[in-house]
Amino acid sequence: MSDEKVGLTSVPGYRAAGVEAGVKEEGLDLMLLSSERGTVPAAGLFTSNHVKAAPVQISKKHLEDKQLGAIVANSGCANAFTGREGIRRARQTAQYVADALELKPEDVGLASTGLIGTQLPLDKIGEGIKKAKEELSNTWEAGTDAAKAIMTTDTVSKETATTLEAENGSTIKIGAAAKGAGMIHPDLHATMLAIIVTDANITPAGLRSALQKAADRSFNMLTIDRDTSTNDTVFALANGIAENEKITKKEPSKNFQEGLNRVLTDLAKMIAKDGEGAEHLIEIRVEGAETEEDAKKAARTVAGSNLVKAAIFGRDPNFGRIVAALGYSGAEFSPSRISISLIGEEKETPLVLKGEPLPGDSIDEAIKLLEEEEIRIYIDLDEGGESATSWGCDLTKEYVEINSQYFRS
Template sequence: MDMPSSISITAVPGISCASGYIGIKRDERPDAALFICDQKAAYAGVFTTNQFRSACVESALERLHGGKQVKAVLITSGNANAGTGLAGRADTELLAAGVAEQLDCQADEVIVLHTGVIGVPMHAERLLPRLRNLVAAADRTSEAGIAAATAMMTTDTFPKTSVRAIHTGQYSGMIGGVAKGAGMIHPRLATMLSLIVTDLPVHPVALQRALVKAVKPSFNAISVDGDTSPNDSVILLATGTGTEVITEQSKEFSDFCDALTEVAQELAKMIVKDGEGATKFIEIEVQGGATEADVERVASTVATSPLVKTAFYGEDFNPGRIVSAIGRSGAHFVLNHLTLQIGGITVFVHGAFTEVDEQTAKRVMSQSEIVVVIDLAAGSFAGRYFTCDLTHDYVQINSEYTT
């Protein structure tokens, strides 16, 4: 699904970008993106819960727990640097040191993220000469920001960017983000990387709380294939300075969280729309849950069901697959109270399927974006989840990924 964007993270004041080929990808496409802050930034992060974690995740977590400020973020694509042992961690730190040397900052003020093939040694020393050229090419133009978002991509088909202006209380600023991801997408985090930057002055504790809050209805509410990467990372930086900073107690904190969530959700939806081989974007809205956990169980079970996803791909009007997925989700509900709508058409109510004529069914299933509404009628909890169809192209892309 083609969704090119001309919006750039460089719309956030104080951010410059560079991108290019440093020696990872075999076809010499751009494989590195560098994001530089004029001022060292407060840092928040949320990372994969997969116990098989890339060296870059371990490195970024160490910086987060150490309360480090961040001067730059380097994202490389083509090699995940996961399952590479102590040498892999040394490679990540060598790249951080290479950037730091050029920027005259400390190596632990540089975050390095990787994405790509798992289990292949990186041999970072061979990348350093071109990496130095990358630092020298940093620019504030919109084109530089889009090029950096493009260099992050692996199986993605378009760069993913989002920007919001925010005016709240005494503060005015920008929030901008980039993301990559098309496969290995599933909550805990949904391979997927994202960097979001704001020029507002936000206290580090508030920044982390805001990010955790924003990730829940965005990156943790999407699924392409049910797989969680060892590299998943969402980084949030705040470059604003001054004696007055936004804290959790500030009246502006809620507005900041709302704007941040909008950016995160827009990026997350782009990841789903760019799901490997995807032809349809499916929004699953669950209402009337007895608990928040029940809402998540139903949404996740439906979103990850291969039978549901292939039915959407084949435009096969088969609501029985959705009701079956709901039934096995483990959520509490009474079947006779359940209501299911697909594309605005009620297809299940009072414990039975409704009659839907063939023309209506074809019209609903032929849409590129389809909303599924599930009302459990068991409580007041609600939530949304975003997924895509499962296609022949997905199988082909992933069966040939390392070849």
């Protein structure tokens, strides 16, 4: 993205803060986002996991009126599998924010990430919210602190932004922050933790629809470890400051949709690249599928295969594992028609052409390409005109190391 200011505070009308509330042993662990216009149209997408964290349950309720005025999110504790007490603590968290920002608790969106099965330390959360309120600001640093406060095993914070022209000429901005790293295999209407703000003038239904479309081709095409979290949450807020002609579900804006797609895809790639222990970002592009569903299944299954992921970690252009993963993906195709290439920064190396594995020197070239940080695998099923892209990362010893440490989640 070429915008100079990225993240949540790159959009007019939003202030953010990230503070140390003490939920984690050290570091920023509580973020607050405040809409200067009070409550504005909002939309949310939540985990499809049957075990929904308390903040997910409460946020869904708070979104029933399709508007929010603030979002509070913490790392260090997922407040998931915490029963009625967990619900009570999530409600109290919303109350603290409401008190601090003169909102109703129903105007507050909640998100938590961290260990499952422990209760949120309410006193620390309460103090943290007070502190965050004092630090709310629209500076770049405030936005970055907010993005940092939701990191768990992430090694870098994830922020992006874009500017677009609405069809009537108004300029619309979209800014976003997200966290990823592990337990990432968003399913259907689910995702990881991401917060998107825009100054677009858009109805709640229009925002919800655009968000779902953008998520379906970004977050929902992301897989780190095929484990779908209890806490996946995406919030989008739209304050209307851009004064573009109102975007609705019935009359959507192509430009806004494209901008939102860019922002979410950008975050998805950042999350894949920073997957736990990852050395490579893996992008799987499937073309020539008979249906879009086939293209998506094929791309995401290959990106999620432990064996493909381990092969890429080992710089092994093992197309057999790609073919095996395609075979159990559920997508329709004929093995004798598929082609597979590796695409590097500067050149493309075919591995399989119309069902025929290519000879050894193509493999040697492929091994060289696998030294690159971003690995693009291109698969042509030669069955039709549909396509999809999925993102993931390699499976490394470091992933196992990170996830075998006591009580990390």
